[in-house]
Amino acid sequence: MRETRPGFGRVSRQQDKTMLRADVIPKHTDSNGWWHILPKAPPSRALEGAAQARTLVIGAGVCGIAAAFRLGELTPDDEIIVLEAERAGFGASGRNAGFMLNLHSHGPPKELNILRRNMNLWASGLSDLRRRVQEFQLDCQWSEAGRFYGSAGPDGEKHIDEIAKTLDALGLERSWLDRDAMERRTGTRFYNRGLYTPGNALVNPAALMRGCAAHFPINVTLFEETPALTIDRKPRGFTGGFPGGFTGGFPGGFLVKTPKGEVSCERVVLANGVFMGHFGVAKGRYVPMATYASLTAPLADEQLAQFGSAEEFGLLGGSEYGATIRLTQDRRLMVRNYFNHMPNAPMPGARVSGPIAKLHRQAMLARWPDMVDVPFEHSWGGIMAFTGNDGCVFGAVEPGIFAVLTNDVSPMTRGTASGRLLADYMEGVDSKLLDLQLGMAGARRLPPRPFLDIGIAYRRAKLRWAAKQEF
Numbered sequence: 001m002r003e004t005r006p007g008f009g010r011v012s013r014q015q016d017k018t019m020l021r022a023d024v025i026p027k028h029t030d031s032n033g034w035w036h037i038l039p040k041a042p043p044s045r046a047l048e049g050a051a052q053a054r055t056l057v058i059g060a061g062v063c064g065i066a067a068a069f070r071l072g073e074l075t076p077d078d079e080i081i082v083l084e085a086e087r088a089g090f091g092a093s094g095r096n097a098g099f100m101l102n103l104h105s106h107g108p109p110k111e112l113n114i115l116r117r118n119m120n121l122w123a124s125g126l127s128d129l130r131r132r133v134q135e136f137q138l139d140c141q142w143s144e145a146g147r148f149y150g151s152a153g154p155d156g157e158k159h160i161d162e163i164a165k166t167l168d169a170l171g172l173e174r175s176w177l178d179r180d181a182m183e184r185r186t187g188t189r190f191y192n193r194g195l196y197t198p199g200n201a202l203v204n205p206a207a208l209m210r211g212c213a214a215h216f217p218i219n220v221t222l223f224e225e226t227p228a229l230t231i232d233r234k235p236r237g238f239t240g241g242f243p244g245g246f247t248g249g250f251p252g253g254f255l256v257k258t259p260k261g262e263v264s265c266e267r268v269v270l271a272n273g274v275f276m277g278h279f280g281v282a283k284g285r286y287v288p289m290a291t292y293a294s295l296t297a298p299l300a301d302e303q304l305a306q307f308g309s310a311e312e313f314g315l316l317g318g319s320e321y322g323a324t325i326r327l328t329q330d331r332r333l334m335v336r337n338y339f340n341h342m343p344n345a346p347m348p349g350a351r352v353s354g355p356i357a358k359l360h361r362q363a364m365l366a367r368w369p370d371m372v373d374v375p376f377e378h379s380w381g382g383i384m385a386f387t388g389n390d391g392c393v394f395g396a397v398e399p400g401i402f403a404v405l406t407n408d409v410s411p412m413t414r415g416t417a418s419g420r421l422l423a424d425y426m427e428g429v430d431s432k433l434l435d436l437q438l439g440m441a442g443a444r445r446l447p448p449r450p451f452l453d454i455g456i457a458y459r460r461a462k463l464r465w466a467a468k469q470e471f
């Protein structure tokens, strides 16, 4: 196993010397449209009593699922347990806009050499997800639909040109659409121009995540509705009955407590997304930001007629803060916009259904004014991690405790790659891709609060103002 990677995610001093304690447990609102439109989930299996595994993965989002898959494949004789506080894919990974991207989504252009490097990770994550969808025949509306960028104001105009330039420099296919062509394709004259590029997939993310978790290798056991409450470092002399000692783990191993049980293990993987900081890991190195989406019921024929060709599409705002829009395979309209800082806690439901759903409605009517009688059936939010420098949290935090967090730049595909690579790292499987991942900057320390809050509020207001015509 490689050396512990310095410079990120050390356990914060507030945590006990022998124990890490989760001071916040996820509780997402039960309004995720992607989840609700699926057949009822089979009953969950929660952990009751004592269990033992070589590796325990905490969190069944995109990173945890990818790590558990790969660990299961690489170490077929080991037991791996995954603990998920809610249901697999019920967190951000199952409630996003469903763009499985091959490049950074939007925002200002990044340096080309960094993009080229990151493209390897996005491509690897995308191909892992695609392979799983094919292998397990996952019914998740996966489509290789590509994406449009639309610009409706000066900020979008500027950015969409930069995006086109970046695509050209990277040798990626793209084509322009004028206002008429955009109207033919999407049914709205809202956008001055559009830019189309293939290479990414669109999906129902809840179906994708739930489907992946249902097909874990045989040596991976998932316990849902089972939050990890504490991670206790066992005394060094304790062997826990594991044959062959503790390779790559804490000498005494760990005891992880849950509400009705406990897991003894050699190694712990923290793949619990924005809740990682609540265990004292990577605290102050990422910002938890909530963003929100709404979904209609399937549109009737006459409603669908407003959408130009009525073919499925995914559209990102040219501006960094612009709305994301989708017309899904099953004829639903999805709108995502708005961000807010969520430093401490899971989001309260009231925030999602009230004013934010109203913003989604405004965005819909600004584009398709005749949709006035079409209600959103579901409005929800989720929290994602932003880092200050596109940096990562990846590797060993201390002997036996590993962490992986995907950041804000096309996180679903990047998280799939990073989760898989963390398993490789733990098992000593070298590759060029792992070197790339290890070569990335760690998420840098952010300013303390309240300076951070002020900075975020200022940046958010600035971005929102710039993107006001694309909101």
Ligand SMILES: Cc1cc2nc3c(=O)[nH]c(=O)nc-3n(C[C@H](O)[C@H](O)[C@H](O)COP(=O)(O)OP(=O)(O)OC[C@H]3O[C@@H](n4cnc5c(N)ncnc54)[C@H](O)[C@@H]3O)c2cc1C
Pocket: 022, 025, 026, 058, 059, 060, 061, 062, 063, 064, 083, 084, 085, 086, 087, 088, 089, 090, 091, 092, 093, 094, 095, 096, 097, 098, 099, 100, 101, 226, 227, 228, 229, 271, 272, 273, 274, 275, 276, 290, 291, 292, 293, 336, 381, 382, 383, 384, 385, 404, 405, 406, 407, 408, 410, 411, 412, 413, 415
């Ligand atoms: C509305 C919205 C739209 C987005 N659109 C896109 C998009 O189109 N494309 C894209 O690439 N990204 C998108 N994102 C971002 C992306 O969804 C996230 O960055 C990504 O899913 C994070 O994955 P993760 O595995 O790190 O975290 P999560 O998916 O949050 O998974 C972490 C899991 O850990 C569990 N957990 C936490 N604490 C504990 C504990 N103590 N014990 C047990 N389990 C625990 C949580 O319940 C959760 O299921 C969007 C996000 C949102 C909210």
